[in-house]
Amino acid sequence: MRAALVLFLLILTFAPPAAASDAAPPPYAAVPASADGIGKVYLGREISQVMGFHGAQWLERTERMEEERPDLVLSALELKPGMTVADIGAGTGYYSWRIAQRVGSGGAVYAVDVQPEMIRMLEKQMSRRGAVNVKAVLGTTTNPKLPENSLDLALMVDVYHEFDHPYEMLAAIVRALKPGGRLVIVEFRGNDPAVPIKPLHTMTEAQVRKEAGVHPLGWVKTVRDLPWQHVIVFRKQSRN
Numbered sequence: 001m002r003a004a005l006v007l008f009l010l011i012l013t014f015a016p017p018a019a020a021s022d023a024a025p026p027p028y029a030a031v032p033a034s035a036d037g038i039g040k041v042y043l044g045r046e047i048s049q050v051m052g053f054h055g056a057q058w059l060e061r062t063e064r065m066e067e068e069r070p071d072l073v074l075s076a077l078e079l080k081p082g083m084t085v086a087d088i089g090a091g092t093g094y095y096s097w098r099i100a101q102r103v104g105s106g107g108a109v110y111a112v113d114v115q116p117e118m119i120r121m122l123e124k125q126m127s128r129r130g131a132v133n134v135k136a137v138l139g140t141t142t143n144p145k146l147p148e149n150s151l152d153l154a155l156m157v158d159v160y161h162e163f164d165h166p167y168e169m170l171a172a173i174v175r176a177l178k179p180g181g182r183l184v185i186v187e188f189r190g191n192d193p194a195v196p197i198k199p200l201h202t203m204t205e206a207q208v209r210k211e212a213g214v215h216p217l218g219w220v221k222t223v224r225d226l227p228w229q230h231v232i233v234f235r236k237q238s239r240n
Contacts, residue, residue: 025167036200048200050162053117059091076223076231082106083152089159093122097131112137112144142168146176157186177236185232195228
């Protein structure tokens with residue numbers, strides 16, 4: 001009995017500390033829902049309502065080239081031929097086919113959305129554009145259904161603020177990244193009067209970094225020269 005107790009104490013003494021991701025996730029809080037929110041708060045931020053598939057035409061508006069400068073976003077991604085990329089919250093695939101062109105036939109793009117209607121629109125768009133290296137994936141609100149350790153890059157454009165389970169989704173996305181893989185979050189700038197977007201559909205850089213910091217992600221850079229958005233880049237950190 002004494003020997004067993006000594007062995008147990010030795011295990012406790014020399015066991016490695018729990019990883020940050022093993023800790024309890026930050027709690028969600030319930031509040032009266034605002035006009036554009038769902039009444040659920042995460043780390044001080046009320047989560048916004050989701051833009052449904054009925055608003056898909058807004059994603060393909062011609063003004064988007066000037067208002068959002070996707071060319072600058074794509075440049076910030078530093079895409080290379082052969083990369084495996086996930087476009088999470090892909091919608092109609094506005095970014096998916098543009099990424100597919102840059103990663104080439106040796107690369108792959110997972111275009112993830114949680115709305116079956118969006119997936120059908122996306123598949124039609126990819127077929128029309130001949131983007132054969134784009135694979136549509138129907139995810140859930142807690143899991144993008146991506147293979148673990150498979151991604152060089154995960155991209156979210158104007159979608160993270162809508163996740164009703166941001167902790168679970170980001171944890172799953174991090175698992176899907178290869179060691180050293182990058183996560184890029186693009187959001188309309190919060191607290192900026194020059195950005196004509198409803199407040200809950202914007203995020204400050206500080207809030208994005210706060211929420212990403214709960215996970216094994218290290219901030220790399222922020223691109224701030226877009227008209228209305230910022231591009232915030234993180235890298236998956238190895239576990240110690």
